Amino acid sequence: MIKRSDKSGQVTIFIIIAVVIVVVGLLAFFVYPRIQTETGFDSENPSVFIQNCMEKEIENNVETISLQGGSLEPEFYYMYDNSKIEYLCYTNKDYLTCVVQQPMLKQHIESEIKNSIVNSEKLCFEKLMQNYIEQGENPQIIDGMTYVKLLPNKIEVTFDKILTLAKEGSQRYENFKVVVDNNLYELVGIVNSIVEWETVYGDADTSSYMTYYPNLKVEKKKQDDGTTVYILTERDSENKFQFASRSMAWPSGYGVTNA
């Protein structure tokens, strides 16, 4: 009898241990990433903190900017599927080719990305300072310029700041870089080429782009008022860039308005 009782006790203990292991495993799986984000601060490597803090925000803003023709808040746009899409080339006249509205698109996008991250930049560097203060440091930061660069296959954001720590000797960190994988640079090159066609012929042949660039899908959606919405999609990443153009519009049927 005693032996049997021991055995059932052992089984119970094993069951409890198993349940505890499963619960701990589940907790680790669901909660650990958050714990790590909150507390995973490596005082030796502040750049990694800034990268983690800003990466998502930059990605989201880049996506919004790309879907809106290169602007975070389009000023002159066409409403397509409830989205504002900036005109990169436009004429209000029929039978005429368009006037380029954004000739320096790459620089414009870089400036838009820069402006879109001002708040999160401030927030992330404040968090960084706070982390150092919590570790007993006395961090000092010298502000500098922010540079955004669209580069092949990536977007590079550089915060030209100098961080100094004085607790254990003087430590100095500068040029905080955040790199986001993205093919916006390549897409902008193709957008410029389409705009060039629009200025010369009032139209662009999407087939030739899809023939030359196997990983690219180019869609052209003509609208009632003569506007054309172009949608460029990178097939592997599903990254998109949308923009509008109105060029060489033909009045509908017998219409003679705007002629």
Place this chain on the structure above:
Amino acid sequence: MRKKFLMLLFGILLFGSFVFLIQTVSATVCAEKTLSGAWCQDVEMYEVDTEHRYSQTSCDATSYCKLGTCINNEEGTCTGNTAQKTCEQNNGFWKAGKPVDIPQCQKGCCLMGDQASFVTQTRCKMFASLYSVTVDFRTNLGNEFMCLSSITSDVKGACVFGESEEFGRTCNFVTQKECLDSEGEFHTGILCSAESLNTVCGPSDQTTCIPGKDEVYFVDTCGNIANVYDSSRRNDPTYWTSVVSVENSCGYGSSNADSKTCGNCDYFSGSTCKAYKRGQDVSPSLGDNICRNLDCKYEGKTYSHGETWCATDTKNNDLPGSQHYVLKCYNNEVTVEPCAVKRAEVCIQESVEDFTSASCRTNMWQDCTSIDNEKDCLNDEQRYCEWVKDYEWNTYPAEKDSGVCVPKYAPGFDFWNAESEAESICGLATVTCEVKYEKGLLDGWDVVANEECLPGSSGHKEWLNKMENVCSAIGDCGSSLNYIKQKGYNELNVTKV
């Protein structure tokens, strides 16, 4: 007298103010910026953003909206049709004239190893620093196609490194420059798996896809690229010894799509290297990659990769509201491209050996009704029209051998608008048919001419169809259903007078 003079003066002033007001309100102004945010547009005064420059003239005649070329010195690009301000506000450099007339905007072929791009010399130099490659800028390759066709790969070969106790004789398959930089022993055109090199690398069943290349390649045991995947030569030592060109590899000249044994894919022929997907691809005999078939299936029909074809909302004719579309098959996916609305553009397609090519083209219907002979009417290079025999505008019956020219693709217009010219446009096809009766000898009246115009008479249906066809050919006129099969408001009436 004085009172009369004052009244006249007042009248003149009033008239003058009125004329000035009319001019101010209706004259077109060149706005540097409009209230909606557009740059350099000819608009009405009320649309002008008065914080920017504007003047009562066409933009072509202004200095501030004169169009020229915006040169981006940083990127080496030139953008035409650009106003000076939009260029300079983003640090661009503006020059009058078109890009083709500006020396620094001349394009050439920028060759960068196994890549090429048709760009300006400045941009080519920028690529050199951006990608850290050596570039070769050639001005003798006059267009993009010639440029891309001239790509030649840098010669690669086995780069062997001296024997180490731990790893043995190792090898990398790289270019000569890369090998010399890493102080290896370079063997041009030889694979790392070559037995003669006596390296640790040997043949394997593994395959891979290389970015920028179409083919499936064998990979040796060290992970180096070998020749194009050909399962029949897996155990052939010569195939693992030296580089075999794509042209001399299996199945060259065809797409080899879905081939289990050959990885010589070709994007232009309709295949490209992709990781094998169960359920989508045929399982390869070796490795995990296959020449993915890029053809498309659409409404039960298979279309080749790169094929484009036409579709319309309505099967038979251009009904009110209907539109033409181009459908495109690329990369296993069909995309739909609408042509301009109201048939301002129509889709035209042609086929060569079952391969269809289609595009939206401007509907050239405008002068159809003014053409009076069949030959000119059917000249497809000048216009898209059709000839209707035995028909005359507004005259019935038509003279024998007469005919009229009507649009082949009926243009649409805003017939629902009160201000539209629907009545006058459609009125072109109005026909008055006079039916002649003669008093019979005994009693009653006998029809002696144009009986077909009478409802219920023999031949009435054909007559009505012909009239209706002409009517609907000149635009959204006549009695027809619209593209979603809804009836119009006005039915065709034939009234007996």
